[in-house]
Amino acid sequence: MRHHGTSRRELLAASAAFSLAAVAYGRGQDAPAKPPAPPGLEKRRFGKTDMQVALLGFGGAEIGYEGADQATVDKLLNAALDQGLNVIDTAECYVDSEAKIGNAVASRRKDFYLFTKCGHTSEPPKQGPDWSKQGVLQSIERSLKRLKTDVIDLVQLHSCSLDELKKGECIAGLEEAKKQGKTRYIGYSGDSTTAKWAIESGHFDALQTSINVCDQECIELTLPLAKEKGLGVIAKRPIANAVWRYDKTPENGYHTEYWERLQELKYDWAFGATKSDTGPHGAAGIAMRFTAMQPGVCVLIVGTTKPERWAQNAELLRAGPLAKELHDAIRARWKTAAKAEWTGQT
Numbered sequence: 001m002r003h004h005g006t007s008r009r010e011l012l013a014a015s016a017a018f019s020l021a022a023v024a025y026g027r028g029q030d031a032p033a034k035p036p037a038p039p040g041l042e043k044r045r046f047g048k049t050d051m052q053v054a055l056l057g058f059g060g061a062e063i064g065y066e067g068a069d070q071a072t073v074d075k076l077l078n079a080a081l082d083q084g085l086n087v088i089d090t091a092e093c094y095v096d097s098e099a100k101i102g103n104a105v106a107s108r109r110k111d112f113y114l115f116t117k118c119g120h121t122s123e124p125p126k127q128g129p130d131w132s133k134q135g136v137l138q139s140i141e142r143s144l145k146r147l148k149t150d151v152i153d154l155v156q157l158h159s160c161s162l163d164e165l166k167k168g169e170c171i172a173g174l175e176e177a178k179k180q181g182k183t184r185y186i187g188y189s190g191d192s193t194t195a196k197w198a199i200e201s202g203h204f205d206a207l208q209t210s211i212n213v214c215d216q217e218c219i220e221l222t223l224p225l226a227k228e229k230g231l232g233v234i235a236k237r238p239i240a241n242a243v244w245r246y247d248k249t250p251e252n253g254y255h256t257e258y259w260e261r262l263q264e265l266k267y268d269w270a271f272g273a274t275k276s277d278t279g280p281h282g283a284a285g286i287a288m289r290f291t292a293m294q295p296g297v298c299v300l301i302v303g304t305t306k307p308e309r310w311a312q313n314a315e316l317l318r319a320g321p322l323a324k325e326l327h328d329a330i331r332a333r334w335k336t337a338a339k340a341e342w343t344g345q346t
């Protein structure tokens, strides 16, 4: 079965080559300049675009909000790119995330697809949302500068309301930026019925939306539609903020909603020994593999501030889809327990 694009035989052959190269490297025989990369991660076609994206991307919110220093971001991104990362996602308003990404990897711009978001100005004095056509165009100019590039691969509207979408100014701004060659593709980042409207509008090449074990509204509401219309789909919050880490309500308010949902969903694998199992059958592995197998999902942009995390998570995804029984049990539990207000979380 070629579920993950690469057959088991190909993976084994690649692993064997990796082990041999690693041994040679360890002995110093024909030592390469750096350790060999592990076998490739599955790549998926990003909707109707020309992009083939590695299944595990990088979410840039955490490095901004958690204040990761530049040396950490340099190490994290360069190591991940060496190991197969090819999608970096960020936003103008993630504090200094864009600038850190630009500093870290602008010199190897050809190695990755660069996605950002616009609509929230972080520059004083005009901080806050600005969904005007001009505001969107100015936001993209600032992003280009910070990211130290001439062109972005995908610019997304950063979760504006349905009213703003219907007004159309922000969409006109994105379309103008595309026409001017500042971005190759345009997308909407958001959830629930607003995301559905965005897909149906026909304006967008991509949808970024929350998809995870604690946030499943999209699985029936928007994902099949996005797939049918040929949009590339980016799973945001794909590991459900790993909320099984917390024994009590998380101090980080952004993680609270999923933590509360999890207490009611009571997946057995999210409690007890499996919650700290770091392998593919532990909570993190199960959560990410669940997200990766939803219809139309192209890339999971897990957020992190830890340099070793990307490789660990790539290894978990290499285990492939969950067994059907486990996947179906997670879906069934959601359908029984989910409340009407458990809509897609921005």
Ligand SMILES: NC(=O)c1ccc[n+]([C@@H]2O[C@H](COP(=O)([O-])OP(=O)(O)OC[C@H]3O[C@@H](n4cnc5c(N)ncnc54)[C@H](OP(=O)(O)O)[C@@H]3O)[C@@H](O)[C@H]2O)c1
Pocket: 058, 059, 060, 061, 062, 089, 090, 117, 158, 159, 189, 190, 208, 235, 236, 237, 238, 239, 240, 241, 242, 284, 301, 302, 303, 304, 305, 306, 309, 312, 313, 346
């Ligand atoms: N409206 C929007 O457009 C919007 C909203 C939210 C998010 N996003 C995008 O989506 C990206 C991802 O969202 P997110 O960061 O909120 O959620 P997430 O990726 O589901 O969760 C990230 C959290 O999970 C932890 N984690 C990652 N791998 C782990 C593992 N194997 N085991 C245990 N913990 C693990 C990370 O901690 P460590 O630092 O310890 O790795 C981090 O605290 C963001 O960076 C952003 O690009 C967009």
